[in-house]
Amino acid sequence: MPKYITKNLFLSSLKCPTYGHLQQQQPTQPTTSPSDQLRIDEGIEVQERARNLFPTGVLVSGSNETCINRTRELLANPEVSTIFEATFQSGPYITKADILVRNNSKWKMIEIKSAVNQSDEHINDIAYTTFVALQSGLEISSCSLMLINKDYRLGMTDDNLLVEIDLSAKVSVRANEFCELSDSIAQVLSSEEQPAPDLKWECKHCEIFEECCGEGIDNDMRVLGRA
Numbered sequence: 001m002p003k004y005i006t007k008n009l010f011l012s013s014l015k016c017p018t019y020g021h022l023q024q025q026q027p028t029q030p031t032t033s034p035s036d037q038l039r040i041d042e043g044i045e046v047q048e049r050a051r052n053l054f055p056t057g058v059l060v061s062g063s064n065e066t067c068i069n070r071t072r073e074l075l076a077n078p079e080v081s082t083i084f085e086a087t088f089q090s091g092p093y094i095t096k097a098d099i100l101v102r103n104n105s106k107w108k109m110i111e112i113k114s115a116v117n118q119s120d121e122h123i124n125d126i127a128y129t130t131f132v133a134l135q136s137g138l139e140i141s142s143c144s145l146m147l148i149n150k151d152y153r154l155g156m157t158d159d160n161l162l163v164e165i166d167l168s169a170k171v172s173v174r175a176n177e178f179c180e181l182s183d184s185i186a187q188v189l190s191s192e193e194q195p196a197p198d199l200k201w202e203c204k205h206c207e208i209f210e211e212c213c214g215e216g217i218d219n220d221m222r223v224l225g226r227a
């Protein structure tokens with residue numbers, strides 16, 4: 001098992017244990033197309049502009065160990081009201097919260113996405129971070145998603161760029177589910193034995209379909225998915 005299980009690895013394993021197991025053995029280096037790069041650049045810009053809304057925020061950076069220790073210090077410092085990239089570990093699981101805002105003795109967690117519409121993947125992202133942060137001892141008052149404001153127009157200020165949606169109720173339910181599954185996923189990832197593949201909906205878009213359970217199945221079958 002790798003030293004840390006990241007959000008990507010956890011969520012991949014949740015969709016397909018075989019894929020998660022393979023990913024940790026041989027992490028894929030996805031090729032970055034120009035449109036991928038554009039999305040990455042947009043994501044970075046949105047993160048920076050979201051941080052501008054919290055001028056007293058403190059950024060955590062460095063190795064995982066450094067970030068975990070620095071986060072502990074900042075959480076314990078009552079003069080710190082906002083933390084960017086606060087890093088938490090619980091057992092093998094590790095995560096970073098985009099923005100944490102102090103709310104009396106608790107913290108509001110905010111995830112930034114360069115999207116205009118909320119999706120189930122966004123809930124999964126925040127739920128994973130919430131589960132790990134809660135398990136590491138953080139007290140959370142609420143969980144929000146910051147998305148691009150559909151009404152934003154060029155030239156408007158950063159205040160108008162993002163809208164915040166409170167997803168605390170949904171995130172709490174999903175974080176509990178993740179917590180219950182976390183031991184079995186860690187077990188799968190720590191096993192030397194690869195879980196046997198089984199044909200399912202996720203296979204349709206899986207990048208290793210041909211080498212996995214798509215071996216011997218022609219492309220038409222893949223298009224048909226589980227049909």
Ligand code: SF4
Nearest residue numbers: 016019197203206212
């Ligand atoms: S092809 Fe299907 S079973 Fe194989 S790794 Fe991908 S999603 Fe999992």
